[in-house]
Amino acid sequence: EAGVAQSPRYKIIEKRQSVAFWCNPISGHATLYWYQQILGQGPKLLIQFQNNGVVDDSQLPKDRFSAERLKGVDSTLKIQPAKLEDSAVYLCASSYYRDTIRNTGELFFGEGSRLTVL
Amino acid sequence: AQKITQTQPGMFVQEKEAVTLDCTYDTSDPSYGLFWYKQPSSGEMIFLIYQGSYDQQNATEGRYSLNFQKARKSANLVISASQLGDSAMYFCAMREGLVRNTPLVFGKGTRLSVIA
Numbered sequence: 001e002a003g004v005a006q007s008p009r010y011k012i013i014e015k016r017q018s019v020a021f022w023c024n025p026i027s028g029h030a031t032l033y034w035y036q037q038i039l040g041q042g043p044k045l046l047i048q049f050q051n052n053g054v055v056d057d058s059q060l061p062k063d064r065f066s067a068e069r070l071k072g073v074d075s076t077l078k079i080q081p082a083k084l085e086d087s088a089v090y091l092c093a094s095s096y097y098r099d100t101i102r103n104t105g106e107l108f109f110g111e112g113s114r115l116t117v118l
Numbered sequence: 119a120q121k122i123t124q125t126q127p128g129m130f131v132q133e134k135e136a137v138t139l140d141c142t143y144d145t146s147d148p149s150y151g152l153f154w155y156k157q158p159s160s161g162e163m164i165f166l167i168y169q170g171s172y173d174q175q176n177a178t179e180g181r182y183s184l185n186f187q188k189a190r191k192s193a194n195l196v197i198s199a200s201q202l203g204d205s206a207m208y209f210c211a212m213r214e215g216l217v218r219n220t221p222l223v224f225g226k227g228t229r230l231s232v233i234a
Contacts, residue, residue, distance in 0.1 A: 105218030109162055
């Protein structure tokens with residue numbers, strides 16, 4: 001079974017430029033998450049999708065970040081314009097949504113996209 | 119308020135020895151799940167072990183076990199017989215409530231270094 005795919009792995013941009021990250025979750029996983037991981041910290045949720053609908057985007061800085069999940073599969077996270085503090089690893093994760101005792105609901109992560117803003 | 123606290127920024131362990139990574143959590147919800155993830159230098163977060171708040175026994179997965187002390191709100195990860203490949207960042211995470219797709223909240227992590 002293929003894992004969560006993310007691209008690009010690395011991106012370096014100047015501040016005020018824009019950048020987009022792409023994520024393809026595990027086949028059949030209805031829930032998709034974007035997390036931001038700043039160096040030395042744990043991942044922090046930016047946005048959660050269930051199929052193609054947004055479940056939680058309360059921590060997404062909407063003045064500069066946007067995300068979409070068209071057709072309930074792939075997702076794109078965009079930053080425009082980028083700030084220095086956006087330098088981080090952007091992790092995409094997916095999970096198999098089933099409310100059963102056996103399903104722990106663990107998240108499956110991609111390798112992340114490392115962004116450096118100069 | 120910090121929901122997940124990992125007080126050890128870094129730990130060292132000799133190869134083949136056991137090591138305990140600490141995690142305390144804070145929640146008022148009686149239903150929750152606790153997770154441990156490993157993050158090697160490649161960056162991918164790898165799921166290790168899960169403990170549900172109603173589970174009667176401590177979770178075990180191969181060399182990983184979770185020392186769950188509900189009254190103390192702690193969920194320490196124990197790695198037995200450490201290997202060089204265990205060197206990585208380890209994150210404790212929590213999901214509050216029973217809904218399986220509620221996002222996980224992560225701690226700041228502990229960097230484990232295994233010494234030959």
